[in-house]
Amino acid sequence: MVYLGGGVDVAQRLRDLLTDEHLAVRVPAGTVEAIQSGVRRRRRTRIAGASAAVAAVVAVAAVVVGPLALHRPAKVPHGDLASTIRGVWKPTPFTFLPVQMSAPAAMAVSGGVVWVAGPAAGASGGDVLARIDAASRRVTTLTTGVVSDMAATPRHLWIALRRGPGGDGACSLELRETGRGDVVSTSPLPCDTGNGSAPVVTANGTHAWVASDDGHRTHLRLYTVGSSSPTTEAVLPGRLAGPHLLAIGGTSVYVVTLVPGEGGARLHQLSALDLQPLRTTAAPGARLIAYGNDQVYVAAANGIASYPSDLGARHDFAAGRVTTLTTGAGLVWCDPGGGTYTGLDPHTGAVVGVTTMPADPGGLLRADGTVLWDVEPAPQVGVRSAQPAG
Amino acid sequence: MAGLVDADEWAFDAFVRARMPALLRFAHALTGDPHTAADLVQDALERTGVRWSKLRRTDDPEAYVRRAIVNGRTSRWRKLRRESLTDAVPEPRSHVDPATHDPDLWRLLATLPTRQRAVLVLRYYEDMSEEQIARTLGCAPGTVKSQSSKALAKLRAALADDEAYAVRAEPKPEATWST
Numbered sequence: 001m002v003y004l005g006g007g008v009d010v011a012q013r014l015r016d017l018l019t020d021e022h023l024a025v026r027v028p029a030g031t032v033e034a035i036q037s038g039v040r041r042r043r044r045t046r047i048a049g050a051s052a053a054v055a056a057v058v059a060v061a062a063v064v065v066g067p068l069a070l071h072r073p074a075k076v077p078h079g080d081l082a083s084t085i086r087g088v089w090k091p092t093p094f095t096f097l098p099v100q101m102s103a104p105a106a107m108a109v110s111g112g113v114v115w116v117a118g119p120a121a122g123a124s125g126g127d128v129l130a131r132i133d134a135a136s137r138r139v140t141t142l143t144t145g146v147v148s149d150m151a152a153t154p155r156h157l158w159i160a161l162r163r164g165p166g167g168d169g170a171c172s173l174e175l176r177e178t179g180r181g182d183v184v185s186t187s188p189l190p191c192d193t194g195n196g197s198a199p200v201v202t203a204n205g206t207h208a209w210v211a212s213d214d215g216h217r218t219h220l221r222l223y224t225v226g227s228s229s230p231t232t233e234a235v236l237p238g239r240l241a242g243p244h245l246l247a248i249g250g251t252s253v254y255v256v257t258l259v260p261g262e263g264g265a266r267l268h269q270l271s272a273l274d275l276q277p278l279r280t281t282a283a284p285g286a287r288l289i290a291y292g293n294d295q296v297y298v299a300a301a302n303g304i305a306s307y308p309s310d311l312g313a314r315h316d317f318a319a320g321r322v323t324t325l326t327t328g329a330g331l332v333w334c335d336p337g338g339g340t341y342t343g344l345d346p347h348t349g350a351v352v353g354v355t356t357m358p359a360d361p362g363g364l365l366r367a368d369g370t371v372l373w374d375v376e377p378a379p380q381v382g383v384r385s386a387q388p389a390g
Numbered sequence: 391m392a393g394l395v396d397a398d399e400w401a402f403d404a405f406v407r408a409r410m411p412a413l414l415r416f417a418h419a420l421t422g423d424p425h426t427a428a429d430l431v432q433d434a435l436e437r438t439g440v441r442w443s444k445l446r447r448t449d450d451p452e453a454y455v456r457r458a459i460v461n462g463r464t465s466r467w468r469k470l471r472r473e474s475l476t477d478a479v480p481e482p483r484s485h486v487d488p489a490t491h492d493p494d495l496w497r498l499l500a501t502l503p504t505r506q507r508a509v510l511v512l513r514y515y516e517d518m519s520e521e522q523i524a525r526t527l528g529c530a531p532g533t534v535k536s537q538s539s540k541a542l543a544k545l546r547a548a549l550a551d552d553e554a555y556a557v558r559a560e561p562k563p564e565a566t567w568s569t
Contacts, residue, residue: 010495011514012546017492017499018419018515024415025424032406035432039402039439045441109448154450179522205401205446206408223407273404 013354029149054204087357087388089343089372094382095137101128102279104375106147109134109368111154111212113178114383116364116375117147132383134371137389142181144174148243151203154178156225160189160199171199173210173223185228185299189221190214200246202253209272211246213239220246222275234275241265242287244325248272249291250309256286256298267298269311279311292327299325302348304334318349324359328367335359341374355386402442406435409452413497417459419511422500426463453526460508460527504549506541509534 020071047323085230102121107114114132120143129142145161148171152158152332159174164186168321171191175184182298191197192215200211218240221230238259245256245265253272256265270276285300296307322334324341331343343353357371359365362377371385394501410431417427430536434455438445445451499507505527512523 010542010549011494013492014510014514014545015501017495020415022491023415023418025411025418025427027410027414031410031428031432032403032479035406035435035439036403038432039435039442042436042440143554154446155452205404207404226408310413 004202018227020151035102045284074254087343087353089341089353089357089386090389091355091357091374091386092383094376095139097130097132097139097383098128098141099380100141101130101381103362103377104364104381106150106159107166107364107366107373107375108150108152108157109366109373110152110242112368113152113179114368114373115150115157116383117144117150117159118381118382119146125128128164129159129181131178134368134385135148138200140318145172148198149200151201151208152178152203153203156203156206156208157181158201158203158210158223158317160210160212162191162198163193163285167298169193171197171212173199175208175209175223175225175228184225185230190219198240198243200240200243200248202248204248205273206263209246209248211240211255214288215239218255220253220255220270220275221264222273232275234270234277238266239374245286245290247289248297250294252278252288252309254291254296256283265320265345267296267307268313281311281314288322288325290325290327290332291333295346297325297327297332298318304332306349320345323361324363324365326365326367327372328372329353333367333372335365341365341372352386357384357386401446402439405446405451406439409455410435413455413459415462416456416511416516417516419461420459420504420508430459430462433462450525453557456512456526457528460504463508464504494549495545496543501548502541502544506537506544509537510541513538526543535551 009251031347034340054289081340090329097116101118101245104116104118105127106117109115112134114134116130117127119260120126120128126143126145127147129144131140131142143165144159145165147165148162149160150157154207157176157178157179159176161172161174164170164172173189173194176182177184182277189199189210189212191199191212195214195215197213199210201208208223210223211220215218216239218236218238219233220236221233224231236255236257238257241256241258247254249271252269252317254267254269255268265283266285266389267281267286269275269279271278281304283298284295286298287301287383288299290297294309295313296306297317298305298310301321303319304317304325306315307313320336322336324333326333330346331344332346333341335341339359341355341359342351343348345352357374360376360378364375374386375381376382410521413431414427417430418424421427421430437458438451445454499510505549508527509523512518512526520531520534523534527534
C-alpha cells in the first residue's frame, strides 16, 4: 500500500499495518511440546540449584513440623470438633451490595474480583450483576439476564442465563471481560424453558464447560474464549440432575444426570478437552458436586461421598446433610447440619477448619486461593471474606 | 497434592495452545522478525510455565508473558548491539508481510526503542487502554502516555522527512514543446 502526501495519520497507518493478516504466524509442529520440555528442564535446574537450601529448610521443618504431625486428625464424626480443629476462620465485616439486588442467585470469584448476581427487586426482566474489587471493596453494578450460574477466571466471567436480558426467553451463555464487565459474546444454549431448565457453567483458563438440558437429554458443551460457537459438545442421556452438579478437575469434567427408570442419578466423567466419555457410575441422590485434591466430592441427602478422579471407587467421606459444598484453601467446605461453614480434611473428612460464619439457606460460599468468600441475603445482600485467624 | 500439579500442567498446556498464535503475532510486531519472535515467545512461556501454579491464581498470566517478551527483547537487543551485524538474512517475503504493506512505517517502527515500540503495538494492535498497557509493562499510566506520544512524534517526523526527500527526488515532468 502507498500512502501519499501525509494525509493519513500515523495512528491509522499503524492500525492498518499491525493486523492479524500482516502479522500472520505459523506455529511450528512440536512447539508446545518443546515449551513443556523447557519448563521441566528449567524446573530441574532450579531444583538442583536450590538443593542445598532445600536441605536446610527440610532440616528446620522437621524440627518445627514434627510435633504438629502428632496432631494429624483421624476421621471423626461431626460434633467432636475440639480435638481436631486446626484453624478458626474469621470473617471481615460485610460489604453491602446495592439495595436493588433482593437475593444472591450465583457467585464467582477469581483473580481478586468477586461477582454476585441476583434478581432485581420489583423487576422480572433480568438480574443485577455486582462486581466487587476484593482489595478496595469497591462495588460496580451492571445488568444482565436471569442468572442461573456463573464461573470466573482472572480474565473472563462466564454467565449461564435462564433467560436473556430484556425478557428474551431462551437460555444463553454470556462471556464478559473482568476488567469492566463488558459483554464479549453471547451464545444460545439448548434448554427446556417450560420446565425451568437451569444451565450450569464451570471454567478454567480460557475454557468454559456448560451443561444444560432440553427436557430429555443433557448437552455438555466446551466453549473457548474467542469464539461464540462451542468447540465441542457431548450429549448425555437424561436431564441435568440439579443446579450444582458440574465440576472441572484434573483433565476431566464431571456432570450428574438423571435418567428415568435407570435407578437415579448417574455421575459421568468426560475428557475435558474433547468431551469423550470416560466413565459413568451411580450417584444416588446427588445434589452437589465439587472437585479438589484429585478427588470428586458428591453430596446427597444424608452425607458426602468421595471418588478418586477416575471414579474407580466410592468412599463415605462425611455424614450429615449439607446445602453447600465447595473446595478451596486445601479443604472441602460445607455446612454440616446447616450450621457454620466448616472445612474438612480432603482425605480423611475430619473437621480441620471452622468459621464463625453461619450458613444462611440463601447464602453462597466460594474460595479464591486461600480466601473464603461468603455472600448472605439478609438483611441486605452483603459479601465478606474469611481467612484463618492469627 | 498430585491432583493440583496435574491440573496446573493441564491448564498451562491449554493456555499455551490457546494463546500461542496471539503471542507470536505480538512478538512479531514487537521485534519485526518472526523467527526472533518465536524464540522470545518460547523463552517467555517457559519462564511462565515454571511459575504457572502461582501466576494462574494470583495474576494475569498473559500480561506476565507479554512483559517477559518485552523484557526478553530488551535483553536480546543489549546482547546483539555488542555483536556486529553485517546484513539482514535474505529471505523471500510473503504477500501479507507487513514490510510489503507499508515498508516505510515498518522500517521506522524497528528503529524505536523497545518500550516505545511495545507501547505502540499494545495500543494499536492489541487495542489496550493506557491502564492495561501500564499493567502489562509494569509501569505508570503516565509513562505509557509519554512513551506513546514520543514514539508517535518520532514516527511523524521521520515519515515527513521521508516524504520531503521523496518529493525532492521525484523526476520533474519532461517539458513539452508546442510548435
